[in-house]
Amino acid sequence: MSPLQRFDNLSDDRRAAILQAAAEEFSLHGFDGASFARIIERSGLSKGAMYYYFENKEDLYRTVLLQAIGPLVTLWESVPQAQTAAEFWAGLADLLRRSFRFYEENPLAMGLGKSLVRLMTSGQHNAPVAELRAKAEQWTRDFFRRGRAVGALRTDLPEELLVPMILKMDEAMDAWFVEHWGEMEPAEMERIGGLLLDLVRRVLEPPRAAQEVS
Numbered sequence: 001m002s003p004l005q006r007f008d009n010l011s012d013d014r015r016a017a018i019l020q021a022a023a024e025e026f027s028l029h030g031f032d033g034a035s036f037a038r039i040i041e042r043s044g045l046s047k048g049a050m051y052y053y054f055e056n057k058e059d060l061y062r063t064v065l066l067q068a069i070g071p072l073v074t075l076w077e078s079v080p081q082a083q084t085a086a087e088f089w090a091g092l093a094d095l096l097r098r099s100f101r102f103y104e105e106n107p108l109a110m111g112l113g114k115s116l117v118r119l120m121t122s123g124q125h126n127a128p129v130a131e132l133r134a135k136a137e138q139w140t141r142d143f144f145r146r147g148r149a150v151g152a153l154r155t156d157l158p159e160e161l162l163v164p165m166i167l168k169m170d171e172a173m174d175a176w177f178v179e180h181w182g183e184m185e186p187a188e189m190e191r192i193g194g195l196l197l198d199l200v201r202r203v204l205e206p207p208r209a210a211q212e213v214s
Helices: 003-008 012-033 036-043 047-053 057-077 085-105 107-121 127-149 159-180 186-204 207-213
Strands: none
Touching: 003 012, 003 047, 012 036, 012 057, 012 107, 036 047, 036 057, 057 085, 057 107, 057 127, 085 107, 085 127, 085 186, 107 127, 107 159, 127 159, 159 186
16 A cells, blocks of 8 residues: 555644645745745654655645646646637636636645746756656647637747747746735735736737737
């Protein structure tokens, strides 16, 4: 039985207590600054017991991330297929609004999101970061192709150029939002998010559609 399977066999309350202690530590100190010893102390486990359930700090971080932002990942993965370009962009705007609301209602998830974004922008490549990068790239490619299928995205430039560009733009926007989260009212953050989405739309729409929007 793997360490994670053993963890899954714990009672709901015990699992929740361990994940809460770890989430608070990673949220406050980031992955690099988080102390496995402090997590062990706060969770009420012995060091031997923690290693019985998790191979190392990285394994625990992966589990905490999946627990905290899993609902958001599910939200983005369950986007219905748009039938028109207008539906495509309206659906993306709705996803953005719902994502903001998720983080407003789940401050601990935002703290973990900050730690993840900082890891990604620092160039570190531990397993959780690599897994989420791969998931984000696959989701972006799927979403890109669906957008092209309904005429929402330009076809005069290759996918192999546009998809990495989208990912870099998204990474830059994520980095800005996590660093400034809490400095403005939620409505203002949503307004800026909408303006950034409009910017992305103008870059990615077919040239004629972009002229009509302006």
